[in-house]
Amino acid sequence: MKEITGAAALVSALKSEGVRHIFGIPGGAIIPVYDVLYEEPSVRHILVRHEQAAAHAADGYARALGKPGVCMATSGPGACNLVTGILNAYMDSSPVVAITGQVPTSFLGTDAFQEADLLSLMLPITKHNFLVKSVQELVEAVRKAFQIAMAGRPGPVHIDLPRDVQTSKAEVKIPAEVLRRRKERYEPDPHRVEEAVKLIEEAERPVLFAGGGVIWSGASPELVELAELLGAPVVTSLMGKGSIPEDHPLSLGMLGMHGRRAANLAVTECDLLIGVGVRFSDRSTGDARHFAPKAKIIHIDVDSVEIGKLVRADVPIVGDAKRTLREILKALRARAKRGVRSEWRERILQMRREFAPKMDYDDVPLKPQRVIKEIMEVLDEDSVVVTEVGQCQMWAAHYYTVRGPRKFISSGGLGTMGFGFPASLGAKVALPHTKVVDVAGDGSFLMNSQELATAVENEINVVCCIFDNSYLGMVKQWQDLFYGGRRSQTYLGKSPDFVKLAEAYGAWGDRVTRPGEMAPKLREALKCGKPAVLDVVIDPEEHVLPMVPAGGKLDQMIVGD
Amino acid sequence: MRTRIFSVLCENVAGVMMRVSRCFTRRQINMDSITVGIEPSGLARIIILFQADDKMTAFMRKILLRLEPILEVQVLEPENSIAREICLFKTRKLEEEEMSETIRLVQSAGGKVLEIREGSLIGEIGGNHEEVERLLSSLGQGMLKEVARSGQVYLSRNNRGSS
Ligand SMILES: Cc1ncc(C[n+]2csc(CCOP(=O)(O)OP(=O)(O)O)c2C)c(N)n1
Ligand SMILES: [Mg+2]
Numbered sequence: 001m002k003e004i005t006g007a008a009a010l011v012s013a014l015k016s017e018g019v020r021h022i023f024g025i026p027g028g029a030i031i032p033v034y035d036v037l038y039e040e041p042s043v044r045h046i047l048v049r050h051e052q053a054a055a056h057a058a059d060g061y062a063r064a065l066g067k068p069g070v071c072m073a074t075s076g077p078g079a080c081n082l083v084t085g086i087l088n089a090y091m092d093s094s095p096v097v098a099i100t101g102q103v104p105t106s107f108l109g110t111d112a113f114q115e116a117d118l119l120s121l122m123l124p125i126t127k128h129n130f131l132v133k134s135v136q137e138l139v140e141a142v143r144k145a146f147q148i149a150m151a152g153r154p155g156p157v158h159i160d161l162p163r164d165v166q167t168s169k170a171e172v173k174i175p176a177e178v179l180r181r182r183k184e185r186y187e188p189d190p191h192r193v194e195e196a197v198k199l200i201e202e203a204e205r206p207v208l209f210a211g212g213g214v215i216w217s218g219a220s221p222e223l224v225e226l227a228e229l230l231g232a233p234v235v236t237s238l239m240g241k242g243s244i245p246e247d248h249p250l251s252l253g254m255l256g257m258h259g260r261r262a263a264n265l266a267v268t269e270c271d272l273l274i275g276v277g278v279r280f281s282d283r284s285t286g287d288a289r290h291f292a293p294k295a296k297i298i299h300i301d302v303d304s305v306e307i308g309k310l311v312r313a314d315v316p317i318v319g320d321a322k323r324t325l326r327e328i329l330k331a332l333r334a335r336a337k338r339g340v341r342s343e344w345r346e347r348i349l350q351m352r353r354e355f356a357p358k359m360d361y362d363d364v365p366l367k368p369q370r371v372i373k374e375i376m377e378v379l380d381e382d383s384v385v386v387t388e389v390g391q392c393q394m395w396a397a398h399y400y401t402v403r404g405p406r407k408f409i410s411s412g413g414l415g416t417m418g419f420g421f422p423a424s425l426g427a428k429v430a431l432p433h434t435k436v437v438d439v440a441g442d443g444s445f446l447m448n449s450q451e452l453a454t455a456v457e458n459e460i461n462v463v464c465c466i467f468d469n470s471y472l473g474m475v476k477q478w479q480d481l482f483y484g485g486r487r488s489q490t491y492l493g494k495s496p497d498f499v500k501l502a503e504a505y506g507a508w509g510d511r512v513t514r515p516g517e518m519a520p521k522l523r524e525a526l527k528c529g530k531p532a533v534l535d536v537v538i539d540p541e542e543h544v545l546p547m548v549p550a551g552g553k554l555d556q557m558i559v560g561d
Numbered sequence: 562m563r564t565r566i567f568s569v570l571c572e573n574v575a576g577v578m579m580r581v582s583r584c585f586t587r588r589q590i591n592m593d594s595i596t597v598g599i600e601p602s603g604l605a606r607i608i609i610l611f612q613a614d615d616k617m618t619a620f621m622r623k624i625l626l627r628l629e630p631i632l633e634v635q636v637l638e639p640e641n642s643i644a645r646e647i648c649l650f651k652t653r654k655l656e657e658e659e660m661s662e663t664i665r666l667v668q669s670a671g672g673k674v675l676e677i678r679e680g681s682l683i684g685e686i687g688g689n690h691e692e693v694e695r696l697l698s699s700l701g702q703g704m705l706k707e708v709a710r711s712g713q714v715y716l717s718r719n720n721r722g723s724s
Contacts, residue, residue, distance in 0.1 A: 119576055124583060128629035131575070148629060181572065181632050305623045308616075 006135040007032040007166040009174075010099070011040055013142035016174050019043060019070050021061065021429055023054040027074020029114060030101030032166035046429060046458050049450040051078050053422035055085020056448070058096045060423025063409045064384055065430040066216070068095040068149045075101045076114030079160075080121070084416060087125040089156040091413025092239060093212055095149035096156040098122075104164040105133060118160045127155035133162070135170035143178045152184035152320075153303040154216055184302065188319030188327055195315045196274075196298045197331040203272035203296075205344045206232040209255065209284075212239030212412075213277015213301060213321045215405040220244065222325035223276065229332060231340035232274075233348045235263040237284045238412040240277070242402040245381075249349060256284040257548050258394040262351040264546075264554040267292050269347075275299045277321040280311040281413065282550070290553045300324045357399055362515050365539040368392070368467055372399040374518035375437065375465065378526070383435040384409065384427050388420035388444030390474035392467040394544040396439040418447030424462045425455055435526055438464040443472045443492055452505035455531035463525045463532045465518075466498055469540040477543050481558065502533035512536040564593065565611055565618045566637040566715050572630040573605040581607060581631075584624050590617070594712035604632070608714050635717060642715045647687040648697065651707040654680040663700065670696040681706070 004012075010033055014022075022045045026034040037045050048054045051073045058069030073079050079100040089096040103112040122129045128148050130141040138161065145157040200206060214223050220243050227234050227250045234244045235255040244251045253260040255267060267273065273295040278284070280299075285291040288311050299306075299313035300321060307316040317324055361367035372395055379385070381403035387393040387410040402408040409427060411419040424438040445466050455462060467473075476490040502509030508528045512518050518536065525532035545560035571577050578597060585592050593610040600606055613621065622634045655663060663682055664674055672686035686696045690713055697708065 120579070123576065123580060124587070180629075182629055303627070305620070305627055309620065 024072030029075035051081030056422035057426035060426030064427035095154040211278025214243040219322035231345035386424035392441040498535035508532040
């Protein structure tokens with residue numbers, strides 16, 4: 001067997017995991033790896049302009065593709081810049097593998113130049129992390145990292161790679177299989193399934209509550225089948241958006257603080273709630289003690305920690321969403337058929353009609369609802385919408401009709417401003433033939449707008465639609481509603497000129513100010529052959545409504561007109 | 562809230578104690594004691610004592626099981642397990658009379674005198690927590706100059722601990 005360097009071993013280990021893209025920035029402590037990448041045609045490295053963007057791009061890539069995304073950085077400052085992005089991936093259960101250079105092992109712990117204690121820093125924000133000390137350990141860590149990232153509930157994994165390990169030579173074998181002693185439980189306990197089926201049969205008004213776990217386990221077909229079999233509506237968390245095509249008659253859209261009224265009311269009225277691959281976050285449930293007050297709860301999740309953590313579960317089922325739903329469907333079909341709850345179904349369809357969100361505003365300044373409506377006219381069911389954080393995000397989550405899994409990507413658990421644009425670049429790299437649109441806020445976009453350079457240089461042609469309200473709008477909304485309109489430090493003003501900013505980077509820029517302009521300009525932007533920025537000037541006074549105040553009850557919403 | 566005992570079997574990898582202990586810190590739980598030993602298999606067994614109610618105990622067990630190096634978490638109940646701890650102690654300089662009284666106290670409590678040097682005694686007591694406590698309190702704070710305790714280790718009486 002031939003001796004190879006750690007750096008070469010890393011790259012071939014990555015290749016054997018099927019890695020084709022890496023987002024990153026080099027530096028002193030990881031030059032040996034970049035030296036190998038220099039002549040490696042099968043791995044495309046995308047040079048970003050800030051490491052936070054590398055992590056978000058890898059995250060967006062992973063969510064769009066359903067496979068791990070990889071980011072890379074140098075030691076110290078480079079690695080620390082990844083931290084927000086890794087935590088974001090952890091909170092939203094996204095499989096990101098992060099690899100960072102580290103000072104040589106003999107310097108560890110000495111405050112050497114650009115040393116940071118990454119083992120400690122990454123430990124609480126990853127599913128697992130490694131500090132590898134030898135070339136053999138390195139190749140095993142890579143194999144494990146990819147397994148762990150995807151096993152059960154997905155999540156990020158970090159490998160810290162001292163410089164001397166990159167340069168030292170060893171005979172290594174890329175292991176076909178590595179021993180992971182810990183094993184996830186995917187198959188549901190049949191007794192629990194039986195209990196669940198009993199509750200389902202008895203229920204008059206069942207509701208399905210789907211989270212990101214449905215998407216990661218590929219359980220959308222089973223989810224829709226169960227909904228149709230029962231005549232039960234499906235509500236989703238932000239992560240679960242797209243788990244059912246939202247134009248399906250039984251889809252009520254997102255639940256919670258900025259959820260749809262019909263979704264919040266259905267949950268309040270239901271007598272059985274089936275949570276699938278969802279963690280009942282406070283943004284979804286409001287006051288957990290009054291969540292689904294009339295309902296028994298079945299909670300299905302592959303991560304047992306989530307079950308019973310925030311909301312009581314009458315039937316807890318630890319298992320993979322797809323396999324569990326299949327078992328439930330099988331058992332239901334084998335029984336005397338109860339079939340569709342027609343009365344409940346009628347009520348759902350009626351709520352869906354009654355509370356259909358209004359979007360056809362003609363106002364100037366533009367209403368964001370109108371902008372989303374025009375975006376929907378242009379995008380097809382395959383298109384991916386990525387969002388930033390704030391009002392823009394909640395308008396997209398509330399109004400945009402997603403027609404399939406992995407077509408709506410947003411920062412949920414961490415709510416990270418600056419996520420959307422780099423994540424959209426990751427999604428576009430993953431799906432080069434798909435239209436990718438970032439629904440951005442002016443504040444969020446500026447947190448990673450330097451990535452316009454990355455997009456232009458690498459010809460990653462996404463369209464960023466900035467919902468420009470000159471405010472940190474979501475914070476302003478809270479100030480308006482709960483702090484007597486005292487808008488402390490939320491006015492952003494008129495700088496920069498986003499069109500000129502785009503042009504300065506060599507991207508395409510245009511401004512949208514009137515109803516009817518968005519659709520044609522978005523079409524043009526998608527066809528212009530460059531990354532594009534649309535500065536969409538919207539009404540700064542608009543709030544995201546309805547809204548359930550933090551800790552409130554879902555049926556007690558602040559409503560608009 | 563009462564004392565809970567976890568017996569955690571895990572891979573003996575760097576940082577595993579940190580991984581385990583931060584799970585408790587993050588949930589505002591102070592550990593009463595944490596000890597670790599390596600089993601013949603090369604795996605490590607960590608014994609953790611902490612105060613919690615039933616719900617938190619079940620939650621913490623699942624939290625630990627989610628960690629990659631952790632293979633098994635047994636919840637030990639005091640009545641189904643054997644507990645031991647060892648304690649070394651050094652007295653201040655003793656007068657002759659005090660010394661013979663101290664030696665008597667230590668020996669009658671089942672302890673051992675390990676060394677007497679320059680009028681100060683180094684002794685050992687092993688046993689369950691109460692036995693150790695009893696001797697230490699009968700010696701009294703004024704007498705003891707230094708105390709080193711192992712923390713409690715537990716072994717399940719069953720072949721499988723309740724989990
Ligand atoms: C990194 C980060 N800093 C601060 C916040 C707090 N925050 C939440 S929404 C928001 C305003 C976002 O403004 P903008 O991107 O313009 O979106 P808008 O709400 O105006 O649509 C802020 C500051 C955050 N979520 N993330
Ligand atoms: Mg704004």
